[in-house]
Amino acid sequence: MEAIISSSSCVFYRFLTTKDKFHTFIDAKYEVCQPDDTNENNDTNNETKESSVEEPQVKKLKWDPEDKKRLRGQNKSRPHRKPTMYEEKPLCVSVIQGNRKCFYGDKCKFHHVVADYMASKPPDIGDSCHLFDTFGKCQYGLSCRFGKTHTTADFQTLEKADVMKTYENRTPVKNSLTKDLQNSLRKRQVSFKKSEDYLKTFSNYKDKTEPKTLISEMSIATMTHKPMSMQPDATVCSAKRQISPEKPPAIKTAGPLTDVDVVRLRSCEKKQVDFRDKLYLAPLTTCGNLPFRRVCKRFGADITCGEMAMCTNLLQGQQSEWALLKRHESEDIFGVQVEGCFPDTMTRCAELINNHAQVDFVDINSGCPIDLVYKKGGGCGLMARTRKFEQIVKGMNYVLDVPLTVKIRTGVHEKSNIAHKLIPELKNWGVSMITLHGRSREQRYTKLADWDYINTCAELASPVPLFGNGDILSYEDAVKAKDTGVSGIMIARGALIKPWIFTEIKESRHWDISSTERLDMLKDFTNFGLEHWGSDTRGVEKTRNFLLEWLSFMCRYIPVGLLERVPQKINERPPYYMGRNYLESLMASQNVGDWVRISEMLLGPVPKNFNFLPKHKANSYK
Template identity: 50%
Template sequence: MCDSGICKIKAEYILAEQKREVDLDHVSDKDKNVLKPDLNEADVCLDDDDNHPPLKKQKFSKKKLKGQNKSRGPTFRINKESELCSSLIMRGDTNETPACHKVNCPFLHDIQKYLEIKPKDIGDTCYNYQISGTCSRGLTCRFGFEHITSDGKNKINEKQRQKFETEGSHTKNQLRHDIQIALRKRNYNFELSALIKYYNTSKAKKLDFRIMKKVTLKMLKKKSENKLIGAITDEDIIKLRQREKKTIDWTDKLFLSPLTTVGNLPFRRICKEFGADVTCGEMAMCSSLLQGAPQEWALVKRHSSEDIFGVQLCANNPYLFTKCGELLQNETDIDFIDINLGCPLELVYKQGGGCGLLRRQNVLESCVRNLSNILTIPLTVKCRTGIYNNDNIAHVFAPKFRDWGASLLTIHGRSREQRYTKSADWQYIRTVAQAAAPLPVLGNGDILSYADYKLARETVPELAGVMIGRGALIKPWIYTEIKEQKLWDISSSERFDILKKYANYGLEHWGSDNKGVENTRRFLLEWLSFLYRYIPVELLECPPQKINERPPYFRGRNDLETLMASPSASDWIKISEMLLGPVPDNFHFLPKHKANSYR
């Protein structure tokens, strides 16, 4: 006879799997351990003595993974043997050919041979060369007709380069090589973060005075050219108050949400041109930043057009948060740091990051308090309503965030379980805003038009502003619509011009060689997986469009409009080929995000 308690749990799991209504997160760790041996195949034998109906031997089917395509591979692989060595790509007008000092370099070193096998140029004009007077990809540029000579030399327009350096747009927050080496060798001096030694909140509070003393002294040293002389007075070690930090006026600002994968620098530039007031980089993992990973540091890069820019961090303990906060404040030009408490991804959640921090209040308090104490720029927090559908907890944390030192709270009106399958709960967002007062609160969720924005502000008058995510992906001109209070019937040619501009920004950001072109194509296709959902205003029966309503297949007013509305990835690839040339032979694409956000 089997134990009735264990059998009862097994029975509940079998029924739940059949209905697909339960997540493993509802079950305690103890019960999970009991079930672990039987997760693949459960032999459930409930006897009559247990007062349960007998259940037959059944298989546990793995719960369907929603929200992401988990089996994606790389869209394109570079063949190093057919690519020119980086030491040769900037060969100038001199007769000297630079030498490669790498041992066993796998790249090609014969310039003439490379030019013979190099794929045909995509276009005759290089965007990077035109705006800056030089192309950083040199001989490998796929648009190199105007700056590559027939004998394999790279031209530079000195006049245009000097003009660009003084007047042009630039990308900031590049990772310096010496900083990267110091991080990898663990030689970087984290003098403030070294004080963070405890998870225990009561002990962490005792460190506030020591931390703020060091922060204040550091600020005084930066302000004064002379070294401090003499004894430290009370004025030197007075605690830095919240109001004495750098402040940002959040009132009536339109925010671009930090969007994983698609919220890259070229896309943020597009949104800035359409009127976004505040931008934030994609979610960056603190552990990767502290290891000096180039792919993670690319997420904190900032364009000069982004006048108010922040970085969103994700971690599961105060050590990582404080070290990363200190590092970014010292080495980058950013205006605020945002703590991610809303990431629903399984891998992040199970490790205690993102939404997982909402289950660990002591650790969460230590993270917010310590990071706020170390920073002299505002600290903001972005979270969901809670973890489970029927258990909203954001209103409980809202006043605590205020007391712990946060300067702003953004509330996404869905729980972790809901992901994007339900409409955002703006009534609950108002509850959170009232509980957080006087802490400024932003609302986030389901804003796709000026009408949605107006309704949100009327529903929650306490809001300081709104944050827009998927709405900006579907129609980045939404910021213009809100500021001009109109519904913009944008034509297909205007939308295609936006894609052209994105492609140019991508080539400037990722490069115009083979790798840069395919990176630009990949992120363009990821954006098109959202952009195709836009429905032209003139074709709507009841405008404006709602974000969670799936439209039927329709024919546009011209062939281009019909093509841009196609849900097929093969049609998105056709659009990319209009801008970036034919895809390579070994190219394949599967979007990261599934289009499951319709109800």
């Protein structure tokens, strides 16, 4: 290879087009792992205090602190700096919000004297504030890093009344956790009436406080909720009628009593979502945040899903976990993904989401391979714990008014696929859609997804829609995938590498996107990020961090105009090449220093002592 450019932090080589320069790219978001000694065929998982359902066969998992060091897929050793560390003494929120009384009084360690804060504040990043321009008001006021445009010489903050009017009574982002709900969850004052009804069907359920209802006499089997297309309405509806408690509780309404207050949705009246032939942006921990999803929506993604949330954390009212459920108004078909391993917590969590969030579907992540989840019996561990899986699916389906979907893998071990055995069961248990990632847990990303197997499974799943997932990076890949008979496709890394893949698929073309267009896309992301995480130093650094995580995938894109043969394949490592201009070369660099440089074009210089190592370390080379 011939070195062309050499700068302090990066070296590019002219793209020599011999095939031998391509070698398999082993992506290991979650590193490749060995089969572990969990007994897959038994319910060998832990019973923790979170579960009140007795499971006599359950073997306790011993928590060995030494194991922590060995947890795979966590990348725990990477340097971690909280965005709060970048500002020594921020301005107190009480001052930002208009000099209201500081809750912490004398003990508050933040600035209260505006002039002192302004003297120590780092310089502004840009001349216009996206929040001020868009909403007519910047809630970060004096602490905004683009604040000059909306701050007067005597430190007053400005507002644009006419622009503000457009946003009156409009909430572009939904599903925030309210303080009231958080307090109720912490004090365990939230009612899980429907979940309790369901959980009482277990003969070994411990809650002795509630009198038994009709439900306890019913077999779980009668509670199966098959999608409308598969089951005559009468079967489902009569089962539902039986399980209502004999005396319904008094109805609380916030106005006159209407049908909506009295008549609950029957399972056959569950909200329906037409999943077929849609492009589904995969749930992506860390990278699939709300600003990134907004970018993908603009490029044509049809279905979006929140990052995986842990059901126990949601039930505890953890703010950071609830942030994963947030939905932007542009996300018209939006679901949330939850992970858990017990029927009681998963059922309650579904009821909580049903009652307090606006979602179109709820997805169970039974494909997650990471040790932290798998060893507890969650993620793809559930695929081998069919009894628990059944109870979870039926319980969640019972409490949800929206469809329940499931994401699975081919199986746990490489040479023993189990998805085909599970799919007929999932149909019977009543899931509304199945996504199949065509690789096993053991394989991670080392081999190509098995689309022949996905095809077989799609036939088995019919009439329940099955989405195929794995290795789609071009519209040709998508066409081939659809030909296998799947109802739709899910795209994960392909969207991170080139979010415009959705446009390419919809328009059946290769888009030789320019580096300026890509920079504009990154600019949109940073603006959405500032809206989402804030335009103060903390928000700017959070936005930068998520931008860098994304750039660690995006650098793998090779511009169409430079390819010897189209399309680029996901499992081929991009060779070193020189772009058609400086920016294109910079965007192709696999050096963290260059990603940081791109972030500086959009978000100003990094703070002192800044360091970054991507979470998904397979993508970081320096």
